[in-house]
Amino acid sequence: MIGDSSGRPVEILLIEDNPADVRLTQEALIEGKVLNNLTVANDGVEGLAVLRREGKHANVARPDIIFLDLNLPKKDGREVLMEIKQDDSLRRIPVVVLTTSRAEQDLLRTYDLHVNCYIVKPVDLDQFVTVVQSIEDFWFTVVKLPPA
Amino acid sequence: MNLDATGAGTLAATSGPGAARQNEEWFQLLLTNVIDYAIFVIDPDGAISSWNAGAERMMGYRADEILGKPFHILFIPDLESFNKFIREMKVAAEVGHAEDEGWRIRRDGSRFWANSVLTALRGDDGTLIGYGKVMRDLTERKHAEETLAQKNEELARSNRELEQFAYVASHDLQEPLRMVASYVQLLAKRYQGTLSKEADEFIGYAVDGATRMQQLINDLLMFSRVGTRGVELRPVSMEATLNTVISGLQILIRETGATITHDPLPTVCGDPTQLGQLLQNLIGNAVKFRGPEAPHVHITATREGEDWRFSVRDNGIGIDPQYHDRIFVIFQRLHARGEYQGTGIGLAVCKKIVERHGGKIWVDSSVGNGTTFNFTLPGERAR
Numbered sequence: 001m002i003g004d005s006s007g008r009p010v011e012i013l014l015i016e017d018n019p020a021d022v023r024l025t026q027e028a029l030i031e032g033k034v035l036n037n038l039t040v041a042n043d044g045v046e047g048l049a050v051l052r053r054e055g056k057h058a059n060v061a062r063p064d065i066i067f068l069d070l071n072l073p074k075k076d077g078r079e080v081l082m083e084i085k086q087d088d089s090l091r092r093i094p095v096v097v098l099t100t101s102r103a104e105q106d107l108l109r110t111y112d113l114h115v116n117c118y119i120v121k122p123v124d125l126d127q128f129v130t131v132v133q134s135i136e137d138f139w140f141t142v143v144k145l146p147p148a
Numbered sequence: 149m150n151l152d153a154t155g156a157g158t159l160a161a162t163s164g165p166g167a168a169r170q171n172e173e174w175f176q177l178l179l180t181n182v183i184d185y186a187i188f189v190i191d192p193d194g195a196i197s198s199w200n201a202g203a204e205r206m207m208g209y210r211a212d213e214i215l216g217k218p219f220h221i222l223f224i225p226d227l228e229s230f231n232k233f234i235r236e237m238k239v240a241a242e243v244g245h246a247e248d249e250g251w252r253i254r255r256d257g258s259r260f261w262a263n264s265v266l267t268a269l270r271g272d273d274g275t276l277i278g279y280g281k282v283m284r285d286l287t288e289r290k291h292a293e294e295t296l297a298q299k300n301e302e303l304a305r306s307n308r309e310l311e312q313f314a315y316v317a318s319h320d321l322q323e324p325l326r327m328v329a330s331y332v333q334l335l336a337k338r339y340q341g342t343l344s345k346e347a348d349e350f351i352g353y354a355v356d357g358a359t360r361m362q363q364l365i366n367d368l369l370m371f372s373r374v375g376t377r378g379v380e381l382r383p384v385s386m387e388a389t390l391n392t393v394i395s396g397l398q399i400l401i402r403e404t405g406a407t408i409t410h411d412p413l414p415t416v417c418g419d420p421t422q423l424g425q426l427l428q429n430l431i432g433n434a435v436k437f438r439g440p441e442a443p444h445v446h447i448t449a450t451r452e453g454e455d456w457r458f459s460v461r462d463n464g465i466g467i468d469p470q471y472h473d474r475i476f477v478i479f480q481r482l483h484a485r486g487e488y489q490g491t492g493i494g495l496a497v498c499k500k501i502v503e504r505h506g507g508k509i510w511v512d513s514s515v516g517n518g519t520t521f522n523f524t525l526p527g528e529r530a531r
Binding site: 018021024027071100101102103106123125128 | 314319320322323325326327329330331333334337355358359362366369
C-alpha cells in the first residue's frame with residue numbers, strides 16, 4: 001500500500017446516501033493499493049458540514065478528494081458541487097461525481113459546474129472495483145495536486 | 149348605399165333620385181335575404197336599426213324583437229367585451245372599418261364564435277350616421293382550432309413525460325439493479341468454492357439477468373431518444389459516416405473475418421449521429437447473423453427521384469419472409485438467447501431513425517439466401 005508522497009493515508013470524503021453503495025465503495029477501496037481514510041456523509045448538508053468542519057465535524061481531516069453522488073437527500077449533489085466550487089477554501093479539492101445517471105442533462109450540467117470528472121458507476125462489480133482503483137491511481141499517483 | 153375605397157359606406161344617389169331609390173330597394177332586398185352572413189346596422193347611439201335574415205338565423209332574434217335594442221345584448225355581459233366593442237366603434241369611426249373575432253350570445257343564451265367587420269356609415273356631408281356590421285359564425289372553425297391546440301398541448305405534455313421517463317430510466321432504475329448485480333457478485337467472490345457448484349450457477353444467472361436488464365434499460369433509453377433528442381437535419385456524407393462506423397466495428401470485423409465493401413455513397417439530408425447508428429445496427433446485424441462462410445456485407449445507393457435508396461446486403465442466415473414485419477417491432481426476437489445475444493431493439497431503432505428522416509425501411513430475404521435491408525433517405529437538396 002502507498003499513501004501520498006509524505007506517506008500519510010489519503011483522505012477521501014464520500015457523500016452518498018445509499019448504505020449499500022457506501023459498502024461497495026469501501027470494498028473496492030480495500031482492494032486498492034492506496035492507503036486511505038474514508039469519511040462518509042449521508043446527505044448533501046452533512047457533506048458540506050464535514051467540508052467546513054462545522055459542529056461535530058470540527059476535527060475531521062480536510063479531504064484530498066471528494067466522491068460525490070448526484071441524487072442526495074436534503075441538498076442534492078449538484079447544489080453541493082456548486083457550493084464547493086464557489087468556496088475559495090474548497091474549490092481546489094478534486095470532485096469526482098460517481099453516479100448511475102447516463103442522462104445527458106446531468107453530464108452537461110455537472111461539467112458546467114466544474115466537476116473534475118464524471119463517472120458512471122458500472123453494474124458489474126469487478127468493473128466497479130477497477131474504476132475505483134483507477135480513480136485512486138490517477139488522482140494520487142499520476143496527477144500533481146495543489147498543496148492543501 | 150355603396151362602399152368607398154376605404155370600406156366606409158356612403159348613402160348616396162347613383163344617378164337621379166328615381167334610380168337611387170330603385171338601387172336602394174334592390175340592395176335592401178339582397179341584404180335582407182342573405183342567410184349565411186348576419187348583416188345589420190347600429191345607429192351612432194348603439195341601438196340596432198336593421199336586421200337581415202342571416203342575423204335572425206345566426207342569433208335567433210326576429211327583426212321586430214331586436215330593432216331599437218342596444219347592440220350589447222349580443223355580447224357576453226362583461227366589461228371587457230363591452231369595452232372591446234366601444235374600441236371597435238372608435239377604430240371604425242377613425243379608419244372606416246374594424247375587424248374582430250370573439251364570443252357572442254344568441255337569443256337562447258348559447259354562445260357562438262363570430263368574425264365581424266364593423267363599417268362606419270357616413271352621410272354626404274361626412275357625418276356619422278351609424279355602423280354596418282357583417283358577421284360570420286365561425287364556431288366550428290373555432291372548435292377545430294381549440295381541439296387542435298388541445299391535442300398539441302397533450303402531445304407536448306406526453307413528450308415531456310417521456311423525457312421524464314427516460315431520465316428516471318437512466319438513473320433511478322439503474323440504481324437498484326446495480327445493487328442486485330454487485331452484491332450477488334460480491335457473494336460469489338467472497339464464497340466461491342465454499343458454496344455448492346449449483347450455487348455458483350445460480351449466481352451466474354442472477355448476474356446475467358441484472359446485466360441484461362441494464363442493457364434493456366439503456367436500449368430503451370436510446371430508442372426513446374431517437375424522436376426527442378435528434379438534432380436538426382443537415383447534409384451528411386454517407387460515405388464518411390460508413391467509414392467511421394467501420395472503424396468502430398474493427399474488433400468485430402477482425403474476430404469474424406468479415407469483409408465490408410461499398411459502392412460510392414451520396415450525401416443525404418439527415419442527423420449524422422442517428423445515420424451512423426442506423427448503419428452500425430444494420431452492419432452489426434449482418435455480421436452477427438452470419439452463415440457458414442465468412443460474412444460479406446455490401447452497401448449500395450441508388451437515386452430514386454428526390455430520395456436515395458440504400459441497400460445493405462449480406463450473405464448471412466437470412467430471415468423467413470413470415471417474420472419480415474415482426475423484426476422491426478421493439479423487443480421482438482427470432483432466436484433463443486443461447487443462439488444470439490441481443491435485446492431485440494436494434495431494428496426498431498433503425499425503423500424509428502429512418503421514419504424520423506421521412507424514409508421507409510424494408511427487408512428482402514429468405515432463409516439461407518442472405519438478407520438485404522433497404523431504406524430510403526431524402527437527398528441533400530430535400531431540406
